[in-house]
Amino acid sequence: MICLGIEGTAHSIGVGIVQQIKNKCRVISNLIKIYKPEQGGIHPREAANHHAMYIADLIMESIKKAKIEAYNIDLVSFSKGPGLGPCLRTAATAARALSLTLDKPIMGVNHCVAHLEIGRGTIENCKDPVLLYTSGANTQVIAFAEGRYRVFGETLDIGIGNCLDKFGRTVGLDFPAGPKIEQLAIKGGNYLDLPYTIKGMDIAFSGLLTASEQYYRNNIRLEDICYSIQETTFAALTEVTERAMAHTEKNEVLLGGGVAANKRLQDMVRKMALERGASFYAPSKDLWIDNGAMIAWLGLLMYNSGNRMKIKDSMINQRFRTDMVDVTWRE
Ligand code: AMP
Ligand code: MG
Numbered sequence: 001m002i003c004l005g006i007e008g009t010a011h012s013i014g015v016g017i018v019q020q021i022k023n024k025c026r027v028i029s030n031l032i033k034i035y036k037p038e039q040g041g042i043h044p045r046e047a048a049n050h051h052a053m054y055i056a057d058l059i060m061e062s063i064k065k066a067k068i069e070a071y072n073i074d075l076v077s078f079s080k081g082p083g084l085g086p087c088l089r090t091a092a093t094a095a096r097a098l099s100l101t102l103d104k105p106i107m108g109v110n111h112c113v114a115h116l117e118i119g120r121g122t123i124e125n126c127k128d129p130v131l132l133y134t135s136g137a138n139t140q141v142i143a144f145a146e147g148r149y150r151v152f153g154e155t156l157d158i159g160i161g162n163c164l165d166k167f168g169r170t171v172g173l174d175f176p177a178g179p180k181i182e183q184l185a186i187k188g189g190n191y192l193d194l195p196y197t198i199k200g201m202d203i204a205f206s207g208l209l210t211a212s213e214q215y216y217r218n219n220i221r222l223e224d225i226c227y228s229i230q231e232t233t234f235a236a237l238t239e240v241t242e243r244a245m246a247h248t249e250k251n252e253v254l255l256g257g258g259v260a261a262n263k264r265l266q267d268m269v270r271k272m273a274l275e276r277g278a279s280f281y282a283p284s285k286d287l288w289i290d291n292g293a294m295i296a297w298l299g300l301l302m303y304n305s306g307n308r309m310k311i312k313d314s315m316i317n318q319r320f321r322t323d324m325v326d327v328t329w330r331e
Contacts, residue, residue, distance in 0.1 A: 001304070002028070002068065003075040004098070005296025006055070008091025009083025009111045010137060011035045011042050013051035015062040016293030017073070020300050025121030029065035030286055030293040031058050037175060041165065042136075048086035055094045062292070073104055077299025080108030081320030082138070088316035096311055107299040107309050111290070112322045113149050115256035116142055117301060118294035119283050123254075126281045130250050132241045132269060135257030135290070136161035136176075139237070141201060141244045142322055144330065149322050152244040153201030160233055161259050163205040167229065170213050171222060181226045182262050188227025192220065196232055201240045201247075208232060230264050238268045242276070251278040260288045305329035 007014040016030040035050035037043060063070055078095035081088055092108065099106035116131040130143040130152075139155040158166070161178060168177020192215055195207040208229065215225045241253060253273050259265060260282055273280040282288060305328040 001074045001300060002072055003077055003296040003300045003303070004059070004062065004073045005292045005294070005299055006076070006078040006091045006095050007111070007290050007292045007295045008051050008087050009079045009081070009290060010087055011047055012290040013054055013058065013091065014290060014292035015055070015058040016291055016296045017062055017066040017068070018293050018296040018300065020304070025118065025297045027122070027287070027293045028068070029062045030291055031062050031065065032289070032291055033058060040169070041175070042084070044084040044086045047084065048090045051087055051090040055090065059094070059098065070102060073102055075105050075107060075299055075303050076102070077107040077109050077295050079111045079114070079295050081111065081317035083111060083318060085316070085318050088318065092314060092316050096314060099311065105303065105308065106311060106314050107302055107307065108314050108316070109295055109298040109302060110320050110322060110325045111295070112138060112140060112142065113325050114294040114298040115288070116149060116254065117298045118287050119254040119256060119281060121297045122283055122287060123281050125279065126252060126254060128250055129252035129254035129281060130241060130245050130248060131254045131256055132237060133256045134160045134237060134259035134265070136165065138257065139203065140322065141241050143244060143248045143250055144327065145248060148327055149325060151322050152247065153203060153240040156199065156202050156204040157206040158209070160205060160237065161257070163209050163233065164229070164259070167209055167212050171216050176258070178259055178262065181229065182264065184223045184226040185230045185264065188221070188223035188225070190221070190224040190227070191231060192224060192228040194228055194232045196236055198236055198240060201243050203236050203240055205233060230262070234262070234265045234268050237265065238272050241269060242272050245276065245278060251276070253278060253280055255282040256288050258289050261285060301329040
């Protein structure tokens, strides 16, 4: 079976085509266009307009790149949520139009679960990981327990990526600020005290953001602030991930989401895994960022395990929680 998936939860519009070979996922094509606001954060309507402008071409290009014909597609899937309403609706509308045109079934999927499944689907030994999902809007520690992907820990306020981007905006770094903060942090080394907020396995960043902005206003060296933000937030993320691993007795950890690109975060989580005798996994970059292939893959898993969706039920859900999904494709 071949599935075409459309991702459109936030700033990225992506179209991926995948195929199932035995139990693994073969990515045949995976194209992404990213909306960059001229200033400030993501404006949902403008991002949706961007997606509407590119989606038709992306679908055509993706099919061409996959060296298939449109009628070879057996299933169309899309990101049902969570995300920004206008962006989700644009991706879902494109998916409905394609499903009706090709007369092929449609499947709406959970974006966060897709981040986890693409790791399991494409990494050889990744079978039952704890996922540390760190993106712009989302920060969650997710693992499988009793028929569902459960959120063992998550941010109580903003996502880690948003925290980095908001700090970047205050100090004049372009969006997305995460990569720039990473580069500045390499030149820092003087650790500044910042609030370290963990409640059980949950975490919070807004206090740390305010304190970091205060350091900046007090003319503290930017490189040292960036270094301290990374050391503090990443240590907290690693700590809650380790706690979830201990709690669930799992011995694999997987990274997903845009912030997973950060070498310092990768190093901390890898070291924690090593010390526990656990395995560390990160998919390739094009699969850990928001992308259509992960949406296509989860669509296939759901369809092949008996799920069906009618066009009239293919509404989006901005607050689609990870643990609302009935995981029918694994034990
Ligand atoms: P996503 O929402 O998953 O697409 O991820 C986007 C987020 O990842 C933005 O907040 C970026 O600032 C952040 N990001 C991207 N690259 C890096 C990096 N190297 N270090 C830290 N954050 C990053
Ligand atoms: Mg994401």
